[in-house]
Amino acid sequence: MNRFDYIRPSSIPEAVASAAEPGSAYLAGGTNLLDLMKVGVARPERVIDISRLPGLDRVEWLADGSVRVGSLVRNADLAYDARFARTFPAIAEALLSGASAQLRNAATVGGNLLQQTRCPYFHDRAGACNRRSPGSGCDAREGENRLHAVLGWSEHCIATHPSDFCVPLVALDAVAEVQGPSGAREIAVSALHRLPGTSPERETELEAGELIVALRIPAQAAVFARHARYLKLRERTSYAFAVVSAVAALDIEGGVVREARLALGGVAPKPWRAYEAEASLMGVRPSTRAFANAAVLALAQARPSGDNAFKIELARGILARALNLALEGTPTVMPALPASLFSTNTGANHAA
Numbered sequence: 001m002n003r004f005d006y007i008r009p010s011s012i013p014e015a016v017a018s019a020a021e022p023g024s025a026y027l028a029g030g031t032n033l034l035d036l037m038k039v040g041v042a043r044p045e046r047v048i049d050i051s052r053l054p055g056l057d058r059v060e061w062l063a064d065g066s067v068r069v070g071s072l073v074r075n076a077d078l079a080y081d082a083r084f085a086r087t088f089p090a091i092a093e094a095l096l097s098g099a100s101a102q103l104r105n106a107a108t109v110g111g112n113l114l115q116q117t118r119c120p121y122f123h124d125r126a127g128a129c130n131r132r133s134p135g136s137g138c139d140a141r142e143g144e145n146r147l148h149a150v151l152g153w154s155e156h157c158i159a160t161h162p163s164d165f166c167v168p169l170v171a172l173d174a175v176a177e178v179q180g181p182s183g184a185r186e187i188a189v190s191a192l193h194r195l196p197g198t199s200p201e202r203e204t205e206l207e208a209g210e211l212i213v214a215l216r217i218p219a220q221a222a223v224f225a226r227h228a229r230y231l232k233l234r235e236r237t238s239y240a241f242a243v244v245s246a247v248a249a250l251d252i253e254g255g256v257v258r259e260a261r262l263a264l265g266g267v268a269p270k271p272w273r274a275y276e277a278e279a280s281l282m283g284v285r286p287s288t289r290a291f292a293n294a295a296v297l298a299l300a301q302a303r304p305s306g307d308n309a310f311k312i313e314l315a316r317g318i319l320a321r322a323l324n325l326a327l328e329g330t331p332t333v334m335p336a337l338p339a340s341l342f343s344t345n346t347g348a349n350h351a352a
């Protein structure tokens with residue numbers, strides 16, 4: 001591991017000022033950054049430890065019914081917050097689908113948004129990787145790429161975004177509150193992550209030194225609470241990143257879909273909102289056929305980036321299944337293995 005300066009600021013302005021220096025990296029839960037530093041993929045000169053900044057570990061309900069989640073709230077704490085899980089069950093289900101219990105206890109919601117791709121070539125310094133080393137090439141193009149992207153990729157990078165949590169966040173119009181050297185601003189989570197294009201090394205819209213201080217989920221997202229599911233298909237049910245995942249959230253009134261929110265994970269370099277598929281369901285009576293049609297629309301632009309054509313059909317299938325399960329209704333008891341296709345509704349009562 002390289003030598004680095006360790007700084008523990010006591011306020012947000014102090015943290016932002018420290019991180020404005022080139023070569024700085026914020027440290028929160030450390031579940032991603034420290035791994036990358038150990039293998040030499042991340043080599044910050046200054047580590048700004050924000051894990052003890054006051055006020056960022058709270059879940060606050062605002063007067064308009066929206067919720068503000070501090071960026072240092074732990075993934076597990078948010079998933080098991082009863083009011084939060086009742087109001088935004090797909091987000092809780094996604095949180096419980098991610099990583100392992102130990103990691104969920106340590107990882108923060110802010111860090112979850114900024115975690116790096118799990119492309120194995122990104123993690124192997126011996127390989128060519130435009131994201132890690134701009135202009136060096138992309139070994140995944142001709143390599144092991146069955147888990148890579150089928151939407152939004154470019155010739156310069158075909159990696160997928162690894163987060164489960166971000167998938168319902170983009171579907172429900174969550175917003176990131178940011179503070180940086182130029183002041184405070186907000187970024188929709190759907191606009192936070194960039195597609196690779198010709199510069200995959202630039203992964204988000206954050207500027208140098210900017211810090212995500214909170215997430216806000218709008219009150220309007222609560223209308224989907226009765227019909228919302230997050231499903232994740234992975235190669236090892238206990239603990240693995242998504243091969244594909246999907247969130248389906250429906251607002252149903254009088255037997256008709258008033259509004260649908262759909263997004264996919266594991267298929268693109270960013271969490272992928274399926275706007276056309278959502279539009280196809282507005283005002284229709286929910287049916288297996290309508291859901292299958294929406295799933296086709298969601299993947300209409302998909303194309304394999306390697307040995308991964310199977311992911312397109314898989315993503316269609318999981319989205320249609322998520323829609324059918326959402327129509328049945330949000331379970332009040334979280335499945336024992338959350339989001340496993342094979343699980344039953346006999347797990348922890350997380351939303352009690």
Ligand code: SF4
Pocket residue numbers: 117119120121122128129130131132137138139140141156157158159200
């Ligand atoms: Fe790097 Fe992206 Fe290619 Fe993976 S897919 S090797 S992250 S450039």
